[in-house]
Amino acid sequence: MTTPPPLLDESARQAHAALDRRQEAIAAPGVVDLLLRWSGDQPAAPALSDGEAVLSYADLRRRVDHLARHLRRDGVTAERRVALVMPRGAPMVLALWAVLRAGGAYVPIDPAWPEARREATLAAAQPHRVMMAADVTRLLGLPAPDTALPLPDGQDAAYVIFTSGSTGTPKGVVVEHAQLAAYVAGVTQALDLAGNRRFALSSTVAADLGNTTLFGATAVGGCLVVADDAAMTDGAAFARFIAGQDIDCLKIVPSHLAALLDTATPRLPRTLVLGGERAAATLLSTIRALDSGVRVFNHYGPTETTVGVMVHALDAGGAIPDGLPLDRVLAGSVVRLLDAAGHPVPLGAVGEVHIGGAQVSRGYLDRPDDPAFIDDPLVPGQRLYRTGDLARLLPGGGLRLAGRVDDQVKVRGFRVDPAEVEAAALAQPGVRQAAVRPWGEGADLRLVLYVTGAGDIDALRAALKQRLPDAFVPAQVVVLPALPRLGNGKVDRSSLPPPDAAPATAPETAGDPLEDMVARLVATLLERDAVGRTDNLFDLGFHSLLVIKLVARLRRRLGIEIAPALVFDHPTVAAVADQLRTLGADPDAARQAVA
Numbered sequence: 299m300t301t302p303p304p305l306l307d308e309s310a311r312q313a314h315a316a317l318d319r320r321q322e323a324i325a326a327p328g329v330v331d332l333l334l335r336w337s338g339d340q341p342a343a344p345a346l347s348d349g350e351a352v353l354s355y356a357d358l359r360r361r362v363d364h365l366a367r368h369l370r371r372d373g374v375t376a377e378r379r380v381a382l383v384m385p386r387g388a389p390m391v392l393a394l395w396a397v398l399r400a401g402g403a404y405v406p407i408d409p410a411w412p413e414a415r416r417e418a419t420l421a422a423a424q425p426h427r428v429m430m431a432a433d434v435t436r437l438l439g440l441p442a443p444d445t446a447l448p449l450p451d452g453q454d455a456a457y458v459i460f461t462s463g464s465t466g467t468p469k470g471v472v473v474e475h476a477q478l479a480a481y482v483a484g485v486t487q488a489l490d491l492a493g494n495r496r497f498a499l500s501s502t503v504a505a506d507l508g509n510t511t512l513f514g515a516t517a518v519g520g521c522l523v524v525a526d527d528a529a530m531t532d533g534a535a536f537a538r539f540i541a542g543q544d545i546d547c548l549k550i551v552p553s554h555l556a557a558l559l560d561t562a563t564p565r566l567p568r569t570l571v572l573g574g575e576r577a578a579a580t581l582l583s584t585i586r587a588l589d590s591g592v593r594v595f596n597h598y599g600p601t602e603t604t605v606g607v608m609v610h611a612l613d614a615g616g617a618i619p620d621g622l623p624l625d626r627v628l629a630g631s632v633v634r635l636l637d638a639a640g641h642p643v644p645l646g647a648v649g650e651v652h653i654g655g656a657q658v659s660r661g662y663l664d665r666p667d668d669p670a671f672i673d674d675p676l677v678p679g680q681r682l683y684r685t686g687d688l689a690r691l692l693p694g695g696g697l698r699l700a701g702r703v704d705d706q707v708k709v710r711g712f713r714v715d716p717a718e719v720e721a722a723a724l725a726q727p728g729v730r731q732a733a734v735r736p737w738g739e740g741a742d743l744r745l746v747l748y749v750t751g752a753g754d755i756d757a758l759r760a761a762l763k764q765r766l767p768d769a770f771v772p773a774q775v776v777v778l779p780a781l782p783r784l785g786n787g788k789v790d791r792s793s794l795p796p797p798d799a800a801p802a803t804a805p806e807t808a809g810d811p812l813e814d815m816v817a818r819l820v821a822t823l824l825e826r827d828a829v830g831r832t833d834n835l836f837d838l839g840f841h842s843l844l845v846i847k848l849v850a851r852l853r854r855r856l857g858i859e860i861a862p863a864l865v866f867d868h869p870t871v872a873a874v875a876d877q878l879r880t881l882g883a884d885p886d887a888a889r890q891a892v893a
Contacts, residue, residue, distance in 0.1 A: 303641035309693060310645040314635070316627075316695020320655045323630030326483035328475050329456075329513050330398055330449060333359060336519045344521040348388045349529075349543060355519070358395070361438060365396030367445040368437045374402040374426055376454045381405045381425035382503075383416065388524055389431040390503055391512070394457070399447055402426070403455035403472070408504040414765045415468075419460050422470055422663065452476030458663055459506050461601050462706070462715040462770070470663030471601045473506075478513070480656035481604040484628030485510060486517045488609045489595055494518065494546035494569055498539075500525040501550070506605045507574050507711065510549045510597065520546075530554075531842060531862045533561030533850045540565040549597070551711030552577040553741030557846040559584055562854060566592050572622075573597040573606060574711030576699070578740050582618045590614060596622040598699070601713075602670065602683045604657040607631045610696070624689075625696035631655035634682065635691050640675035648690050648700050652682040659683075705791070707736045709743060710843060712769040719747065719772065722765045728753040731781050733789045734772065737796060742825070744839055746797050747772035750780055759837060773839030812883060813875040819851055820871060831872040835865070856883045 306314070327335070333355075336343070341356035353361070374380055380397045382404050384390040390406070397404040405423045407416055409430075420428070450456070456475045460468040486492065489510075497515035499522055501508040515522040529539035536558040539545070549571035556578070558564075566589050577596060585592060591614075599606030608624040627633050635649035636642060643649035654674055658681050662668050674680040686704050689697040705716045716734035723732035730751030736743050749758070755775050762771050774797045782793035813831055821829050823844045829835075845865045852860050856878065864877050875883075 303639070304637070304644050304647070306642060306644055310642070310691065313645055313691055313693060313695045314642050317634065317697075318632040319627045319629050320632050323480065323656050324483040324487065326479040328450065328452065328479045329482060329516060330475075332482075332513075332516045333362070333395065333399075336516065340519055343519060345516075346388060346391055347521055347523045347543070349523065349526060349539070351388070352521075353388075358392075361392055362395045362399050363447060364442045365392060365434065365437055366399035366447055367442045368440070369396055369400040369402065369427075370445045370447060371443045372427060374400045376401045376450065378402045378426040379405050379423055379455075379458060381407055381420055381423055381428045383407045383409050383428060384431045384434075384503075385409055385527075386499060386501070386503055386508075386524060387431065387526075389434040391499070391522065391524065393429050393434050394503065398450065398456060398475075401448065401450045401454060403457055405458045405460075405470070406503040408502050408767070410502075411504075411767050412764050415767060419468060422460070422468065423458060450475050452479070455660065459504070459601055462713050462718050467718070467721075469665070472660040472663055473604050474660055477604045477657050477659055478509075480630050481509075481606070481628070482513045482517050484630055484657070485597075485606065485609075486514060488626055488628055489514075489547075489569065489571065489597075491520075491547065491569075492518045495520045496544055496546045497522050498525055498543070498545045498548045498567070499523065500530050500548060501711075505712065506601050507549060507551065509605050510571055510573070511547055514547070530558070531846060533558045533564065533846060534853070537561060537563050537565040540567055547571070549573060551575055552581055553710055553843055556581045556584070556741055557843040559588070560847050560850045562850075564588055569593045569595070571595045571597050575708040576740055577622055579618050579620045582612065582622075586614075586618070596624060598624050599653070599657075600683070600685050600687075602659050602661075602685075603631070603653045604659055607653050607655075607657055608633060608697075621698060623692060623696045623698045625692070625694065627695075628657070631657050633697070634674075634676065635689055635697060636675070642676070643691055645691055645693060648688050650703055651685045651687040651689050651697070651699075653685060654680055654682045705734075707743065707745075709736075709745060709769040710741075710841070712767070714745070714770050716745070719745065719762075719766065719770055722762055722770075723747055723749060723758065725765075726758050726761050729758065733781050733791060733794060735791050735794045741843065744773035745770075746794075747775045748778055748781060748794050749775060750778055756837070768841060773841075809872070810875070812878060813871055815855065816852070816875050816878070817871045819848055823847055829871060831875075832870050835869045835871075840865075840869070852878070858883055 337355040337359035342354050344352050345355040345358040346353040380402050382393050394404045452475050455472050456478045458470045460470050463469040491514045497511040523543050528535040545567040547569040548567040551574040552572050594612040596610040597606045598608045609626050610624050632654045634652040674682045688700045719734045720732040729749050733748045782790040784790045845862050849860050849862050
């Protein structure tokens with residue numbers, strides 16, 4: 299029996315109509331066209347900087363063309379993929395532009411991923427060739443072949459980015475040049491990027507969060523400034539980067555920004571774009587208190603629809619809501635809020651977010667019939683992407699996100715499907731059953747893995763770290779005699795018990811005031827009652843953002859300069875305290891801090 303559509307009043311119809319901007323698509327040049335345009339119009343203007351060396355638009359084009367001719371001679375043409383195994387940096391930016399200029403599609407792979415993850419991604423991507431940073435330097439040192447460089451077609455693949463998959467393996471999202479061009483044009487308009495000149499690239503290129511500034515800078519003829527690791531892992535270094543490089547525009551995950559602002563002298567850019575997860579009201583209040591003139595945008599959209607499709611500008615003087623809404627669809631896109639039967643929901647009701655229009659990607663690599671891409675029930679012949687996100691329809695055409703239809707979560711801005719973590723656990727010896735449940739929200743969200751039949755938990759943790767990126771690794775592993783089940787046999791995740799805040803056995807107590815201070819700070823950050831002096835912090839659930847916060851708090855209490863590497867290289871309370879002593883930490887200052 300067909301479910302009748304809900305009755306919509308005029309306000310609801312207007313709200314849905316405001317979410318449809320397909321007819322407002324902008325005639326958008328391709329990103330390669332933009333690079334060529336600015337290299338001709340303003341050849342001497344700065345285009346790319348790593349904080350020290352600066353390339354003008356003319357220099358950037360010369361190097362990109364040089365590399366592209368080598369790639370073209372080596373067979374990189376339309377639909378040929380090139381895997382870029384490089385960290386964030388100028389060589390990565392040069393390489394991806396060269397692949398686009400040659401007509402190929404780049405596949406960014408983070409070298410910080412575990413080897414097993416890199417190999418699995420390369421096997422799925424089947425690239426024509428693999429490039430590393432050393433290859434960029436080598437090719438630039440060779441004479442460029444005399445090879446023609448035709449402009450790519452709009453339907454050619456521009457890049458493939460791998461995301462977490464419900465099948466237990468990552469999925470490659472194929473984005474074409476026309477879809478990327480539509481996004482760049484739409485977001486440039488929505489965020490008014492033309493008023494910015496210096497854009498920070500601060501996230502891994504292996505995810506598309508950074509594409510907003512990477513291509514946004516080129517859209518307006520601005521300069522892309524690549525942040526080094528220190529700037530993004532140390533609050534004080536981040537403040538120096540923003541001020542010293544005169545950054546106008548930054549896009550960042552809210553929890554990452556919150557950690558970086560936990561320092562004595564925080565700084566902000568003039569335009570701040572938040573994406574990847576929900577922005578907490580406490581962070582928004584901190585931003586406003588630091589600089590009420592900062593333009594703050596909330597940006598939303600899955601990788602499958604090319605970076606993002608909706609934005610919201612925070613009212614500089616209005617009340618700060620608990621969870622920012624989204625009220626502007628990028629030109630050329632449509633957002634539909636549909637119920638389970640495919641009907642538009644009434645005002646105030648919750649539906650699943652579906653996205654259509656110019657930014658919907660080609661789909662998943664080698665999975666042309668994936669059910670996530672469907673025919674638009676309201677406009678047959680048009681494609682929609684089912685995001686799995688739930689949202690409530692607001693008056694005037696806005697929406698407020700309200701959870702998921704599945705178990706997918708965001709951990710520090712990274713999309714994590716629990717099935718991928720569970721599959722990695724089940725592949726380990728002795729693990730008979732596995733289930734993942736997230737606990738906490740926002741920056742405090744952590745994954746807990748529940749297993750049955752596991753033997754050596756330390757070996758299981760080590761194996762997961764060798765297979766999964768850092769954000770995917772569970773903060774804790776809990777062994778149960780059996781997993782709770784629903785009547786249909788599925789795991790009852792809601793009945794999985796909360797992890798203990800305290801260890802099963804009493805931790806080894808700190809040896810002196812300095813160790814005691816470090817132990818208390820760590821326990822507070824982990825929301826535990828206590829931690830042992832020789833416990834590995836990362837086995838307890840510590841991660842990069844907590845390291846940033848710990849370092850900032852140690853600096854404030856002890857008045858000495860501390861690098862984040864100290865914690866990564868010496869990941870126990872006792873070892874951190876020992877290193878602090880070698881740096882001249884005053885035991886009396888630690889004693890007063892504890893008191």
